[in-house]
Amino acid sequence: VQLVESGGGLVQPGKSLKLSCSASGFTFSSYGMHWIRQAPGKGLDWVAYISSSSGTVYADAVKGRFTISRDNAKNTLYLQLNSLKSEDTAIYYCARSGYGSYFDYWGQGVMVTVSS
Amino acid sequence: QITLTQQAESLWVSPGEKVSITCRASQSLLYTDGKHYLSWYQQRPGQTTKALIYHASIRTDGVPTRFIGSGSGTEFTLSIEDVQPEDIALYYCLQTLKKPYTFGAGTKLELK
Numbered sequence: 001v002q003l004v005e006s007g008g009g010l011v012q013p014g015k016s017l018k019l020s021c022s023a024s025g026f027t028f029s030s031y032g033m034h035w036i037r038q039a040p041g042k043g044l045d046w047v048a049y050i051s052s053s054s055g056t057v058y059a060d061a062v063k064g065r066f067t068i069s070r071d072n073a074k075n076t077l078y079l080q081l082n083s084l085k086s087e088d089t090a091i092y093y094c095a096r097s098g099y100g101s102y103f104d105y106w107g108q109g110v111m112v113t114v115s116s
Numbered sequence: 117q118i119t120l121t122q123q124a125e126s127l128w129v130s131p132g133e134k135v136s137i138t139c140r141a142s143q144s145l146l147y148t149d150g151k152h153y154l155s156w157y158q159q160r161p162g163q164t165t166k167a168l169i170y171h172a173s174i175r176t177d178g179v180p181t182r183f184i185g186s187g188s189g190t191e192f193t194l195s196i197e198d199v200q201p202e203d204i205a206l207y208y209c210l211q212t213l214k215k216p217y218t219f220g221a222g223t224k225l226e227l228k
Contacts, residue, residue: 104167
C-alpha cells in the first residue's frame with residue numbers, strides 16, 4: 001500500500017488549492033479515505049472523510065470551504081481547499097480507512113502554507 | 117464532540133524500561149458491537165505515521181509484541197515494554213466512534 005500526496009504550496013489568504021493523493025497497492029474503490037492535517041508543531045486534526053460510495057463528512061472548521069472527492073478510475077483522492085485562512089497552514093495527510101475503523105495507512109504528507 | 121486527553125506531553129524513558137501512555141475520553145468509546153473505537157499511532161521524523169493498535173487492544177500487522185494496548189470505557193493505555201531506541205517518537209490516540217473523529221494532543225517519548 002502506498003499513498004502519495006501532492007499539490008501543496010504557498011497560497012494567499014482567500015485563494016484556493018487542490019491536493020491529490022495517489023493510491024497504489026490496493027483496490028482503491030473498496031476503501032473509505034481520510035484527510036488529516038497537522039499545523040506546524042501541533043497535533044493531528046481530522047479534516048474530512050469520503051466513503052467507498054462517495055458519501056462525505058467534514059470537520060466543522062472546514063465545512064463549506066473544503067471538498068473531498070475521489071476518482072476511482074485514477075486511484076486518486078482529492079481535497080479542494082477554498083477560501084483559505086492562515087489557520088489552514090499545515091501538513092495535509094491522506095490515510096486509508098482500515099477495516100476496524102482506524103487509519104491503517106498514511107501518506108508522507110504535503111505542506112500547505114497560507115500567507116500573504 | 118468527543119475529547120481525548122493525553123495528560124503527559126512528554127515521557128522520559130531509558131532503553132529496556134517499560135512506559136505507559138494514557139488516553140482519557142470524554143465519553144465511553146464502547147459501541148454496541150462490543151468493540152472500543154480507540155486506536156494508537158506512532159509518528160517518527162521522516163517516516164509515515166504508523167498505526168499500532170486498533171479496537172483498543174489489537175496490534176496491527178507487523179507491530180512488535182512489546183506494544184500493548186489496554187483499557188475500556190473512557191480510559192486507555194498504550195504500554196511499551198522493553199523500550200527500544202527506535203520507539204522514541206510521538207504517540208497519538210484517536211477515537212472513531214463518532215464524527216468528528218478526534219485525536220489526543222500527543223505524547224512525546226524521549227530518552228533519559
